[in-house]
Amino acid sequence: MEKSRPHVILSAAISIDGKIATRTGRSNLSSRKDLIRMHNLRKNVDAILVGKNTVNIDNPLLTVRYVKGRNPIRIILDSKGSLSPKSKVISTAKKIPTILVVSENAPRNVERFITKGVEIIRCGKNKINIKKLLMILGKKGIKRIVVEGGGTTNWYFFKEKLIDEIVITIAPYVVGGINAISLVEGIGFSDVSNSFKLKKIKKLQNEIILHYVS
Ligand SMILES: NC(=O)c1ccc[n+]([C@@H]2O[C@H](COP(=O)([O-])OP(=O)(O)OC[C@H]3O[C@@H](n4cnc5c(N)ncnc54)[C@H](OP(=O)(O)O)[C@@H]3O)[C@@H](O)[C@H]2O)c1
Incomplete structure (x- = not known):
């Protein structure tokens, strides 16, 4: 697929043991310096994408705040359209472009988010088809x-x-914690073959930033 889809950068802060949140869902792992780094990345992309659980648990704004710059479009994957209309991303959607991605079989009432300023994309039958979604986003x-x-x-x-x-x-x-979320969940790969090239390592006081490319 190849290059009419957007370029995708995965960004996360992990613990030494590879978790992105505690078993109770706390994910405030980054220092202020790292948050600045993260917001510099946000201002240099067109869109920021997260899953529904992240919105439900963290209630993030997904904006650029630690540096000056333009907010990216916010994209949330929520196949059933079950997000709370009170979440910060939804309640600020009239000011900051926000796309809710739902499946084709999501209930019709997801249209209620439109009155909040949210754009709805229906993509994939019951689950969101992210390959297809990226092509749609590329066309936008x-x-x-x-x-x-x-x-x-x-x-x-x-x-x-x-x-x-x-x-x-x-x-x-x-x-x-066995129930604490790791950087990558799901069923996982069965073999060790999905490798990336290490491009850069940066030390920030007690943190290390690793930059890999495919
Ligand atoms: N440290 C960090 O950098 C960092 C960053 C972000 C989040 N977090 C933490 O991560 C935790 C949440 O992670 P999580 O794994 O539970 O959930 P998540 O990835 O935020 O959300 C997953 C949900 O998104 C929906 N979804 C729909 N289609 C999808 C698709 N094609 N691909 C992926 N998701 C799809 C699914 O719900 P439906 O089936 O209902 O659609 C799925 O269950 C929170 O505790 C948060 O604090 C940490």
Whole structure:
């Protein structure tokens, strides 16, 4: 597929033991310096994409705040259209472009989000077809996307081999917990073959930023 789809960068902060949140869903792993790095990345892409659980658990704004710059379009994967209209992304959608991606079989009442300023894309029968979604986003002029998790969303992108770059911050915490979300969830690969090339390593006080390319 190849280059009419947007360039996809996966960005996350992980603990030393590879988790992106604690077992209770706390994910504030980044230092202020790392947040600045993350927001610099956000301002240089056209869109930021997350899964529904991340919106439900973190209630993020997904904007550029730690640096000056343009907000990317916010894209949320939510096949059933079950997000709370009170979430920050939805309640700010009249000011910041926001796309809710649902499946073709999502209930008709997802249209209620339109009155909140949200654009709806229906893509995939029961589950969201992300390959198809990227083609739709490409046609809309979206050239670069940052995927910011969570672990399930990350898995779908890896599974479909849609990640072009990975920017990972290793934060100086150990989180543990069999139920704590890892960088990549899902069923996982059965063999060790999905490799990336290490392009850059940067040290930020107690954090390490790893930059890989496909
Ligand atoms: N440290 C970090 O950098 C970081 C960043 C982001 C999130 N997090 C943490 O990650 C945790 C949430 O991760 P998570 O794995 O539970 O959930 P997630 O990836 O945020 O959301 C997954 C949900 O998105 C929906 N979805 C629909 N179509 C999808 C598709 N094709 N691909 C992927 N998702 C699709 C699915 O729900 P439906 O089936 O209902 O559609 C799926 O269950 C939170 O605790 C959050 O704090 C950490």
